[in-house]
Amino acid sequence: MSGHESLPKTGLFIDGEWRPGSTNEYYKLFNPARPRQLVGEASSATIDDVDAACEAAHAAFPAWSALSYGERASYLKKIAQHLTADEYELQSRIKLFTREHGKVLKESTIEMTRLGDRFTFCAEMADRLAQDVDLRGPPFDTIITRQPRGVAALIVPWNWPLSILGAKLPQALMAGNTCVVKPSQNSALAPTMTIGKIAEILPPGVLNVVTGPASVIGDPLLSHPLVRKINFTGSIAVGKHVMRVAAENLTPVTLELGGNDAGIFLDDAVLDDAAFMRTYLAAFMTSGQICMALKRAYVHRSRYDEFCDGLMAVASRQVVGDPMLPETTMGPVNNESQFKVVTGMLTQARENNADVQEFGSVPDQELYDAGYFQKPTLVFDADASLDIVKEEQFGPALPVIPFDSEEEAVGLANDSMFGLCSSVWTNDTDRAIRVARRLEAGYTYLNGHGPLAQDNRGPFGGFKHSGIGRNLGYEGIVEFQEYHSISGPAGELFS
Numbered sequence: 001m002s003g004h005e006s007l008p009k010t011g012l013f014i015d016g017e018w019r020p021g022s023t024n025e026y027y028k029l030f031n032p033a034r035p036r037q038l039v040g041e042a043s044s045a046t047i048d049d050v051d052a053a054c055e056a057a058h059a060a061f062p063a064w065s066a067l068s069y070g071e072r073a074s075y076l077k078k079i080a081q082h083l084t085a086d087e088y089e090l091q092s093r094i095k096l097f098t099r100e101h102g103k104v105l106k107e108s109t110i111e112m113t114r115l116g117d118r119f120t121f122c123a124e125m126a127d128r129l130a131q132d133v134d135l136r137g138p139p140f141d142t143i144i145t146r147q148p149r150g151v152a153a154l155i156v157p158w159n160w161p162l163s164i165l166g167a168k169l170p171q172a173l174m175a176g177n178t179c180v181v182k183p184s185q186n187s188a189l190a191p192t193m194t195i196g197k198i199a200e201i202l203p204p205g206v207l208n209v210v211t212g213p214a215s216v217i218g219d220p221l222l223s224h225p226l227v228r229k230i231n232f233t234g235s236i237a238v239g240k241h242v243m244r245v246a247a248e249n250l251t252p253v254t255l256e257l258g259g260n261d262a263g264i265f266l267d268d269a270v271l272d273d274a275a276f277m278r279t280y281l282a283a284f285m286t287s288g289q290i291c292m293a294l295k296r297a298y299v300h301r302s303r304y305d306e307f308c309d310g311l312m313a314v315a316s317r318q319v320v321g322d323p324m325l326p327e328t329t330m331g332p333v334n335n336e337s338q339f340k341v342v343t344g345m346l347t348q349a350r351e352n353n354a355d356v357q358e359f360g361s362v363p364d365q366e367l368y369d370a371g372y373f374q375k376p377t378l379v380f381d382a383d384a385s386l387d388i389v390k391e392e393q394f395g396p397a398l399p400v401i402p403f404d405s406e407e408e409a410v411g412l413a414n415d416s417m418f419g420l421c422s423s424v425w426t427n428d429t430d431r432a433i434r435v436a437r438r439l440e441a442g443y444t445y446l447n448g449h450g451p452l453a454q455d456n457r458g459p460f461g462g463f464k465h466s467g468i469g470r471n472l473g474y475e476g477i478v479e480f481q482e483y484h485s486i487s488g489p490a491g492e493l494f495s
Helices: 047-066 069-082 087-101 105-123 161-165 170-173 189-201 214-222 236-247 273-288 299-314 336-351 365-370 404-416 430-437 473-478
Strands: 012-014 018-019 026-031 036-044 133-135 140-148 152-156 178-182 205-210 228-231 253-256 261-265 295-302 356-359 375-379 395-401 421-425 443-448 481-488
Touching: 012 047, 012 161, 036 087, 036 189, 036 236, 036 365, 047 140, 047 152, 047 178, 047 205, 047 214, 069 105, 069 170, 069 189, 087 105, 087 189, 105 161, 105 170, 105 189, 133 375, 140 443, 152 170, 170 178, 170 473, 178 214, 189 205, 205 214, 214 228, 228 236, 236 253, 261 404, 273 295, 273 299, 273 395, 295 299, 295 404, 299 375, 299 395, 336 356, 336 375, 336 395, 336 473, 395 404, 404 430, 421 430
Parallel strands: 152 178, 152 228, 178 205, 228 253, 261 295, 261 421, 295 395, 375 395, 421 443
Antiparallel strands: 012 018, 012 205, 026 036, 133 140, 140 481, 356 375
């Protein structure tokens, strides 16, 4: 990609075809490792484009919703195969994704190549979804079934856009809805290309994608009268705004918002090399930019020094730099705004005399200084008043805090407005489950944390300010449907 002519330029996908935005305007995306390096351009949609996408989805809804679950499952299986059928094209998307996002090639590869698994899983739910509940009288015979809602607006963030898309899109399609997807403007090129590949398999209008600044097209999509379901993943502040806008049309929402996940390392936790590597990846994978990442580590005081030494050893082995290089294990933070959030928290911690230590090697200091890089950083014995403890850092920094009793640990973990995920680390399974049941979180991992510990067959979502509703699992499909009861006199509906 040496010449400007070779830079990708993505359009909008509406009603079965690629098209430019109505004003033919584009915005630029830059490489977060080299912020002055242009990666490509994405179409800037307008309100008219949003309207066209919603109209197309609405027009396609009757035929798509009329298909059986088995018929929709066939489409999803074809999509799963199509996404990786062209190896050269797939590798091109993976490399572009790394350039525009900043995550290392290995992570981009995982995200791109495993997206199809989410479609296959939903397709395998066909028989279960097709089963109604029959209530035999007296007093009545009643069938409890479900219907798709209509046009679903799916709003995807920048951190793991394709994995998160895979927690919404196949579910919405399997449920019988048609969709309009808005990727984040901070990571729009490879995700838009990928959504276009998915749409190639579907009838025109079933899947549409619009790109551009949320300030221009966000509210028009959220408030569109044809949108019957909103599924949003992002920050708490924006999630609250989504809910306010959705209220105007009483549009139901699923909100998967921020997390400040606590991990409790009990006095009998197994702390071997494998456990330390799992802990490191739980906190620092994708430079810590994962909603279900480990963001607060509470460690029993009797194991505190051992824990810190082991985690420091793993962090010290990391290589921070150009994510396109195979030896790199951590790339930059995705954008300047998030970079400032993370570094600002670390500055506050240092100013309050916290023990803040950075780890890892930097092969190219000039690149590091120019890009949005932050080495993996641990904040030891962090005070509860610090932002790095109270807020979601969403970056490569982890506070490590000692505790003295199980009761204290549970109280510290739950003392948060967040409630997305949590973890319990212990060698006693009964104890692990007992503690897990007391944690205010939508998902609790045992002896692991984050994406590498996640069972995607289970529903995923948060308590408190971490969200409303659930993605993934059977429950994530049903979120895109409404229940429908059909009753008649006893003895008439069932033989």
